[in-house]
Amino acid sequence: MKPMLWLLSFALLLLAVAAELWWGGAARQRQRQSLAHMEHRLVGSPSGAAPVRSPTAPLSDPHPNRWNSLLMRAALTPSLSLTLALTLPSLPLAAMASARLDSLWAAPVILVLYGIMLGLWLRSRIEKQQRQLIRQLPDFLDGMVRLSSIGNSLPMAFQASAAQVPMPLRGVLDRAMISVRAGLDLDRALQLAAQPYRIEALELLHVVLGTGMRLGGRADMILQRMSDFMRDLAQAKQELTAITSETRMSAWVLGLLPVVVATLMTLANPAFFKPMFEQPLGHTMLLIALGLETVGALLLYRLAKSL
Numbered sequence: 001m002k003p004m005l006w007l008l009s010f011a012l013l014l015l016a017v018a019a020e021l022w023w024g025g026a027a028r029q030r031q032r033q034s035l036a037h038m039e040h041r042l043v044g045s046p047s048g049a050a051p052v053r054s055p056t057a058p059l060s061d062p063h064p065n066r067w068n069s070l071l072m073r074a075a076l077t078p079s080l081s082l083t084l085a086l087t088l089p090s091l092p093l094a095a096m097a098s099a100r101l102d103s104l105w106a107a108p109v110i111l112v113l114y115g116i117m118l119g120l121w122l123r124s125r126i127e128k129q130q131r132q133l134i135r136q137l138p139d140f141l142d143g144m145v146r147l148s149s150i151g152n153s154l155p156m157a158f159q160a161s162a163a164q165v166p167m168p169l170r171g172v173l174d175r176a177m178i179s180v181r182a183g184l185d186l187d188r189a190l191q192l193a194a195q196p197y198r199i200e201a202l203e204l205l206h207v208v209l210g211t212g213m214r215l216g217g218r219a220d221m222i223l224q225r226m227s228d229f230m231r232d233l234a235q236a237k238q239e240l241t242a243i244t245s246e247t248r249m250s251a252w253v254l255g256l257l258p259v260v261v262a263t264l265m266t267l268a269n270p271a272f273f274k275p276m277f278e279q280p281l282g283h284t285m286l287l288i289a290l291g292l293e294t295v296g297a298l299l300l301y302r303l304a305k306s307l
Contacts, residue, residue: 065078067083068196069195069196070122070126071122072196072197073126073129073130073196073197073198074122074125074126074129075125075128075129075168076125086118089114090110090111090114090115093110093114094106094107094108094110094111094114095107097109097110097267098110100267100270101266101267101270102270103277105277113259113263129168129197130197130199132168132169133168133169133172133197133199133202134199134201134230134234135234136165136166136168136169137169137201137202137205137227137230138227138228138230138231138234139165140161140162140165140169140173141205141223141224141226141227141230142224142227143157143160143161143164143165144157144158144161144220144223145220145223145224145227147160147161148219148220148223149220154186154209154212154213154219155180155186155213158173158177158186158209159177162174162176162177172193172194172197172202173190173193175192175193176189176190176192176193176194177189179192179193185210185213186209186210186213187206187207187209187210187213188206188210190202190205190206190209191203191206194206201226201230204226205226208222208223208226244304247303247304248304251300251301251303251304254296254300255296255297255300255301258289258293259293
């Protein structure tokens, strides 16, 4: 019965992850298609034509390292030592839990919980860095507008404004300038540098820069409107976050409280929960509790995302 219990638990966890990837992936795919369609229309290329790439550098890595991209979005420098520092602590924790509960089945549970906590920590860092990048972009665009209005070209205005921007946006712009010095067009270099961060504003900025450099026109007016719109959007998001903070915090507490309490009680008093792992009725109760927790977490997640 125990193997069946853990297999069903693992299946429910995979189902929750698949649902998250399905809902989030569809939205990201629609955003990418919309931006690609906008770029094709602005540059006047046919809808079925492939985008022009610089012969000196590829547009993107055909086999991107998703773990490194995740660390970059979390404001962490990808390296083997950092990867080991994040993953290795789970092994002694799993060994201690198995020794405490006198059961090898405690190890996968602790590993899953550690993975969930690590994912939540990385997600909080990603959201924090994205907020910082979006907050710094309007000032950077204002600098480009001022330099463009007095006669500087877009690449020169981009380079001069990038030198005055603090981190973390400075790091993204510096990587773009390195690609420009290697022979890549500015818009393609910005797209390549901003690719790991998945920020719509940077993707739209590379479209505007490419259009301004290829077709000309008043790109500074578009950049000014982008800057004003981003400030208004940031203010609206802050107000919405303040209004819905209580609901979102309640969702986090209700979702994590049963798991945290059950884990702490099991580690503090293993004899209290031992019948749950040995008796058939306990297995049934655990399966029901796990199913209810999974369904409740998904419903609370959808509720929080809909706000």
